[in-house]
Amino acid sequence: MNELNTPLRTIMTPGPVEVDPRVLRAMSTPILGQFDPEFTKIMNENMAMIRELYQTKNHWAYPIDGTSRSGLEAVIASLIQPGDNVLIPIFGRFGHLFAEICERYGALIHTIECPWGEVFDPEDIISEIDRVKPKFVTLVHGETSTGRMQPLEKVGHACRERDVILIVDAVATIGGADVKVDDWCLDAVIGGAQKCLSVPSGIAPITYNDRVEKIILSRKKVERGIATEDDNKQFTSSPIRSNYFDLSQLQDYWSERRLNHHTEATTMNYALREGLRLILEEGLEARFQRHKLHEKALVAGIEAMGLTLFGDPTCKMPTVTCVNVPKGVDPDAVRNTLLNEFGIEIAGSFGSLQGKIWRIGTMGYSCRKENVLFVLAGLEATLIQQGFAVKRGEALQAALQVYALQKKQEVIG
Amino acid sequence: MNELNTPLRTIMTPGPVEVDPRVLRAMSTPILGQFDPEFTKIMNENMAMIRELYQTKNHWAYPIDGTSRSGLEAVIASLIQPGDNVLIPIFGRFGHLFAEICERYGALIHTIECPWGEVFDPEDIISEIDRVKPKFVTLVHGETSTGRMQPLEKVGHACRERDVILIVDAVATIGGADVKVDDWCLDAVIGGAQKCLSVPSGIAPITYNDRVEKIILSRKKVERGIATEDDNKQFTSSPIRSNYFDLSQLQDYWSERRLNHHTEATTMNYALREGLRLILEEGLEARFQRHKLHEKALVAGIEAMGLTLFGDPTCKMPTVTCVNVPKGVDPDAVRNTLLNEFGIEIAGSFGSLQGKIWRIGTMGYSCRKENVLFVLAGLEATLIQQGFAVKRGEALQAALQVYALQKKQEVIG
Structure with a gap:
């Protein structure tokens, strides 16, 4: 097999896009072990920068080790329990993806659609919320399949007033347009690396607030094989179905407890760090x-x-x-x-x-x-x-x- | 935030280990789009080299975009249906992880354990198979928590004779010790990047044979939003619960149909390619x-x-x-x-x-x-x-x- 020889492209798609040369260079840095204090420091730095990216004071802001849709699935898997009502306004392909993932995790999905090329009047979503009374609303911010951007602020405030949890796919907008997590009352948000961050696909920064954390903790189970006796005393009637996407376990890994879960994707974290630095330097x-x-x-x-x-x-x-x-x-x-x-x-x-x-x-x-x-x-x-x-x-x-x-x-x- | 400045370590853990400098260099290569023919060629090359790594003629040999345990979960999520009997011999932490993931996907798990520091006599596993009559057996090859390696060949042949599917965690052995997928009758095998391949964590090469593919295809559903009318005619009574880990969809992405799923992790594929090249060059x-x-x-x-x-x-x-x-x-x-x-x-x-x-x-x-x-x-x-x-x-x-x-x-x- 020959050495890797790739042509240099001008990539003008809605992702993956060209990776910033500084990010590429950061990726050739020799790695550290996952519990090396020098590496856990980098994990904490990434958390701090993800918060700035999302304009949020949320404590939880960390990446999922997978592509953007792994971030979507991690949030849905950890939040949605079989039988939960979820309202899913669809204005393009990625609304359908939300419906697909929610359905797989046992949600009762209620979809509304508008023609591709348009977005919803927020009032229409709000009246549908009042009709369906869902536990969750999922909403795509930037729908790359149609090139449309859904205004989120009114829907966010309406959800908060009605105690509905709003999950937002900001994969295609984060780093390229405003995503004001706190001001807009977004409860859980998933971002993409390979679009406006100019980092290769394979890591997905997410953030969520204490409303979301409360649900996650109610479903917590420490992993077999590393659980202590105290851990095993905890009982949940509705455990999270996925291990890889179990945010209650991932939180422990990204907390000072550093309870081992997967082996953090070192180089992708280096890439994310450089991508975030570039964004915050630019402003x-x-x-x-x-x-x-x-x-x-x-x-x-x-x-x-x-x-x-x-x-x-x-x-x-x-x-x-x-x-x-x-x-x-x-x-x-x-x-x-x-x-x-x-x-x-x-x-x-x-x-x-x-x-x-x-x-x-x-x-x-x-x-x-x-x-x-x-x-x-x-x-x-x-x-x-x-x-x-x-x-x-x-x-x-x-x-x-x-x-x-x-x-x-x-x-x- | 300062520039990335990491100390150089001598990493002598059971993973993640030092990344080969050639792999690090490959990771600074500018990326290609996911459907660029130059990139899909690289995908095919990786498939060919993964086959050699696993000493198999299996058609399906491709990476999952996540850490090693994402590979484990992808195989389990795609194969195990609620109520399936699974026999799980445990001789360390990662046997427990198999049990944890199988349980989450609704398996009826039957575990047997031996003291940490030992492995099973294959005959003991085989008699347990005859007693429990499971649909699946999961087995860790190299259990890093105890440093033991379970002989697989006899169990593999016994499973084949009894029409039981054998799923093997070779995360810690692949590239460092023999894993003879075909000779040993292993049906689905998951390897790790950050151990003997000397590639950073974040990509997990797997392989499986036609016995496994048959189960996967019986559960196939094309994704909402991109399914054609023909796709929608297909019906399954037991769809795969995860979208990200749906091997029936991933297969389509790794086939000539190239049906879009996630955005393939470009740079991690470059890293894997170089890691595999290094192994095959060394022999x-x-x-x-x-x-x-x-x-x-x-x-x-x-x-x-x-x-x-x-x-x-x-x-x-x-x-x-x-x-x-x-x-x-x-x-x-x-x-x-x-x-x-x-x-x-x-x-x-x-x-x-x-x-x-x-x-x-x-x-x-x-x-x-x-x-x-x-x-x-x-x-x-x-x-x-x-x-x-x-x-x-x-x-x-x-x-x-x-x-x-x-x-x-x-x-x-």
């Missing part, structure tokens, strides 16, 4: 503004070349831009040419949107000027090849104008 | 011999300084050496001095062995001459500090003699 607000700037330039270029955007613009994700595939254009041929000739990756979509839209991500380290300009140039050239009547040369001019205007405003201050 | 047999050589040197040194080994020597793991803590010596003080003065990490143990033994690993990249010599030197010095009447200067001489003898034999050929 959350500055980072969100950067994402908005490059989105603006991308959208200006897309529209200038004569393409149209998919979906309701009032709830567009700042980090994902969905483009309608023009009539007569083969969507996969365009993606293949971009990849094979330009080394640029953009995404298609799922389900009813498959073949109808392209999705272009502007996330984390991938979200930078040269990438935006290159994807616009590549897309224009590819569409010309496909025979589409693109407005030649306009896209880059429009994008450059956005950047120039920004520079001017910075000078004026 | 399985040469690698196992190397592990035995360093074990021999370590044991010679330990005994020469006047310490005794824990457990039945006839079933000792070649990659873990358990040392009795001498009377009057504080086990944690010794470990702390080793770490703080020498930068050497060795391990304690769990449950009834806590405080009674030290465990020294000789695994993967950590399993090399200078590490063995340094841990012996450090241990001797630390014991002298503790006032233990060590036979001064003997340990290194005994170890060096083992290495010299080996060199002589190589010259003679």
